Amino acid sequence: MSERFVTRAAAEADVLAAAAFIAERMPQSDDRSEAISAVVPRFLARGEVDLAAGLADTVDDPHVRDRLLIAVAAKCAELDDDEYAMQLAEAIEEYGLQSQAREAIALTKAAKGDLERAREIAAEVLHPDEVLAGIAIKQAESGDEEAATETLATIDYPSSSAAALMAMAAMRLAKDDHLKAAEYLESAASLGLEIEHEEERIRVLTDIGNAFIDAKRGDKAIETFERARVFAEELDNVHRDSLLAAVAQGLMRAGSVDLADRTLDAVGDKTQIATTLLGFAREYWRRDEKDEALEALDEGYEVLRSQKDAETRDSKVKYTLFGTIAAQFAGFEKGERAIEIAEAIDDHDYSMSALSQVAQVLTARGSDEQAEQAMRAISEPYERMIAMIGMSDAAKREGRDELAITLLNDAVELAEEVPQLTARANAKIEAAKRLRALGHDARASEAASAGLGYIAEIRGESSRAIALANLSDLQESAATPIPESVADALRQILVQNRIS
Numbered sequence: 482m483s484e485r486f487v488t489r490a491a492a493e494a495d496v497l498a499a500a501a502f503i504a505e506r507m508p509q510s511d512d513r514s515e516a517i518s519a520v521v522p523r524f525l526a527r528g529e530v531d532l533a534a535g536l537a538d539t540v541d542d543p544h545v546r547d548r549l550l551i552a553v554a555a556k557c558a559e560l561d562d563d564e565y566a567m568q569l570a571e572a573i574e575e576y577g578l579q580s581q582a583r584e585a586i587a588l589t590k591a592a593k594g595d596l597e598r599a600r601e602i603a604a605e606v607l608h609p610d611e612v613l614a615g616i617a618i619k620q621a622e623s624g625d626e627e628a629a630t631e632t633l634a635t636i637d638y639p640s641s642s643a644a645a646l647m648a649m650a651a652m653r654l655a656k657d658d659h660l661k662a663a664e665y666l667e668s669a670a671s672l673g674l675e676i677e678h679e680e681e682r683i684r685v686l687t688d689i690g691n692a693f694i695d696a697k698r699g700d701k702a703i704e705t706f707e708r709a710r711v712f713a714e715e716l717d718n719v720h721r722d723s724l725l726a727a728v729a730q731g732l733m734r735a736g737s738v739d740l741a742d743r744t745l746d747a748v749g750d751k752t753q754i755a756t757t758l759l760g761f762a763r764e765y766w767r768r769d770e771k772d773e774a775l776e777a778l779d780e781g782y783e784v785l786r787s788q789k790d791a792e793t794r795d796s797k798v799k800y801t802l803f804g805t806i807a808a809q810f811a812g813f814e815k816g817e818r819a820i821e822i823a824e825a826i827d828d829h830d831y832s833m834s835a836l837s838q839v840a841q842v843l844t845a846r847g848s849d850e851q852a853e854q855a856m857r858a859i860s861e862p863y864e865r866m867i868a869m870i871g872m873s874d875a876a877k878r879e880g881r882d883e884l885a886i887t888l889l890n891d892a893v894e895l896a897e898e899v900p901q902l903t904a905r906a907n908a909k910i911e912a913a914k915r916l917r918a919l920g921h922d923a924r925a926s927e928a929a930s931a932g933l934g935y936i937a938e939i940r941g942e943s944s945r946a947i948a949l950a951n952l953s954d955l956q957e958s959a960a961t962p963i964p965e966s967v968a969d970a971l972r973q974i975l976v977q978n979r980i981s
Contacts, residue, residue: 484535484539485505485506486501486505486532486535486536486539487501487502487505487532488502489502489975492971492975493968493971493972493975494962494963494968495953495956495963496949496952496953496955496956496963496967496971497520497523497524497527497949497950497953497956499949499971499974499975500516500519500520500946500947500949500950500953501517501520501524501532501536501946502975503516503942503945503946503949503974503975504516504517504519504520504536504942504943504946505517505536505539507942507943507946509541511542512941512942512943513540513541513943514540514541514542514545515943515947516942516943516946516947516950517536517537517539517540517545517549518540518545518549519946519947519950519951520536520946520950521533521536521537521549521552521553522552523950523953523954524536525552525553525556528556528560530553530556530557530560530562530565533549533552533553533556534550534553534569536549537549537550537552537553538550538572543574543575544575544578546574547573547574547575547578547579547582548578550569550570550572550573550582551570551573551578551581551582551585552585553569554566554567554569554570554582554585554586555582555585555586555588555589557569557586558585558586558589558590558593559589559593561593563586563590563598566586567583567586567602569582570582570583570586577607580605580606580607580608583602583603583605583606584603584606584609584611584612586602587599587600587602587603587606587609587612587615588611588612588615590602591612591615591616591618591619592615592619594619594623596616596619596620599612599615599616600612600616603616608638610636610637610638610641610642611641613632613633613635613636613641614633614636614641614642614644614645614648615645616632617629617630617632617633617636617645617649618645618648618649618652620632621649621652622652629649633645633646639672639673639675639676640672640673640676640681640685642669642672643669643670643672643673643676643685643689644685646665646666646668646669646672647665647666647669647688647689647692649665650662650663650665650666650669650692650696651692651695653665654695654696659696659697659698662692662695662696663693663696663698663701666689666692666693666696666698666701667701669685669689669692670686670689670701670705670708673685673686673689673705674686674708679712679715679716680716680720680724682712683709683712683713683716683724683728684724684727686705686706686708686709686712687705687706687709687724687727687728687731689705690702690703690705690706690709690728690731690735691731691734693705693735694731694734694735699735699736702731702734702735703732703735703736703737703740706728706731706732706735706740707732707740709724709728709731710725710728710732710740710744713725713728714747719794722748722749722750722753723750723753723756725744725745725747725748725753726745726748726753726754726756726757726760728744729741729742729744729745729748729757729760729761730757730760730761730764732744733760733761733764734760734764741761745757745758750792750794751784751785751787751788751792752785752788752793752794752795752798752799752802754781754784755781755782755784755785755788755802755806756781756802757781758777758778758780758781758784759777759778759781759802759805759806759809761777761781762774762775762777762778762781762809762813763809765777766812766813771813774813775813775815778806778809778810778813781806782803782806782822785799785802785803785806796828800826800827800828800831801831803822803823803826803831803835804823804826804831804834804835804838805838806822807819807820807822807823807826807835807836807838807839808835808838808839808841808842810822810839811838811839811842811843811846811848811851811855812842812846814846814848816839816843816848816851816852816854816855817851819839819842819843819855820836820839820851820854820855820858822835823835823836823838823839823855823858824836824858833859833860833861833864834864836855836856836858836859836868837855837856837859837864837867837868837871838871839852839855840852840853840855840856840859840868840871840872841868841871841872841874841875842875843855844872844875844876844879844884845875845876845878845879847879849884852872855868856868856869856872862895862896862898862899863899863901863904863905863908865895866892866895866896866899866908867908869888869889869891869892869895870888870889870892870908870911870912870915872888873885873886873888873889873892873915874915876888877915877918877919882919885915885919886916886919886921889912889915889916889919889924890924892908892912893909893912893924893928893931896908896909896912896931902935902936902938902939903935903939903941903944903948905932905935906932906933906935906936906939906948906952907932907948907951909928909929909931909932909935910928910929910932910948910951910952910954910955911951912928913925913926913928913929913932913955914954914955916928917955925955926964929952929955930966930967930970932948932952933952933967933970933971934970935948936948936949936952936974937970937973937974937977945974949974
């Protein structure tokens with residue numbers, strides 16, 4: 482690989498360039514593809530499309546390469562460099578992905594309001610329905626409803642038309658025009674019935690039913706959910722229960738408890754039953770029926786707990802649901818129960834993740850003592866540190882900046898106990914990003930410098946490059962001068978690669 486896109490001089494002056502310098506000099510492998518994939522989107526965010534394209538083109542894995550080139554092509558279209566965007570699309574080897582690149586370019590042009598150019602490019606797309614849907618949405622957004630209707634009529638695939646109509650309905654709802662939104666949704670429902678693929682038809686109808694609820698048309702929502710239910714009950718495959726569960730939750734939201742219960746009775750898989758009861762609980766709580774909410778949530782937990790290994794289709798989904806239920810108990814002001822459920826999860830990693838979720842929810846609710854209790858129950862320093870960062874995010878969302886800063890400072894100190902260098906570095910960097918957002922630049926710089934020091938000790942080139950790419954988010958742009966201490970650290974890291 483003779484051509485290099487990043488010089489050592491550039492790498493010593495720019496953290497992202499340093500990441501790219503290391504990544505492009507790695508031997509071809511999955512690790513190299515992962516490292517290049519970390520830097521390319523960040524160069525695109527800076528608008529450096531030539532460099533991004535050059536780096537993407539050095540990836541041996543054709544699928545990764547083509548996906549990256551699609552992203553570069555879409556960015557070029559956003560910058561109105563359509564000629565270069567189309568050249569990149571033509572450089573993509575796999576014919577289907579080449580068409581996807583053109584679709585991404587066309588959708589970008591439609592979003593920018595260049596509908597004529599979007600149509601031109603759509604003519605070169607294998608299946609242009611998504612582009613036409615994007616054009617119709619933009620026409621509706623600009624107030625040209627007649628043109629939008631005409632565009633929708635040219636779409637062959639009913640699912641794409643239905644999705645466009647739902648987007649148009651959402652725009653109307655944002656303007657409190659419930660009447661017009663409902664009209665769009667009725668048209669979408671008619672199209673949804675025309676979808677040939679059974680599972681997709683049910684999912685689309687369920688989405689439309691939920692949109693009817695937002696449009697204050699509970700009657701239409703129930704009617705649509707009932708149609709979806711009939712189709713779902715006729716299925717004889719693994720998707721049946723999850724689709725019925727979604728329908729049951731929709732019916733509950735629409736206000737039909739009886740129909741929701743009847744639909745739930747048709748669900749056989751205990752994970753899906755528990756998921757549905759969780760949805761019921763949330764709806765009861767929203768209605769301020771708190772006793773019913775807690776009863777439904779407790780029933781969901783007991784159903785899931787009763788599921789035997791032989792009955793479990795996907796243990797990961799099951800363990801994740803345990804965590805979600807635990808977090809919901811925390812949201813329902815039952816912190817002790819939430820911690821108890823999280824600690825009882827059989828799988829250690831999922832148990833620690835659940836405790837982290839619980840701690841974040843309790844922080845958001847202002848239950849600081851219980852939140853700390855949940856956090857202290859997390860045994861591993863790295864996992865506890867990640868929980869602290871999440872708790873800080875929750876505190877910041879609630880306007881509790883002082884608590885957010887305290888948690889971040891604690892996380893930075895705890896990082897010293899994390900044995901894995903990569904994890905330690907990335908955690909320091911994530912804390913630094915948040916400290917800067919909270920206006921604590923000096924502390925953020927201190928944490929970032931510590932993270933950079935750990936990066937220098939990381940042995941794996943891919944991990945080192947990805948960590949540097951993560952750190953580069955703290956640098957505003959390539960033109961922003963970096964402190965001399967950072968430049969010195971970068972030089973030391975680059976020396977380890979030995980390649981000029």
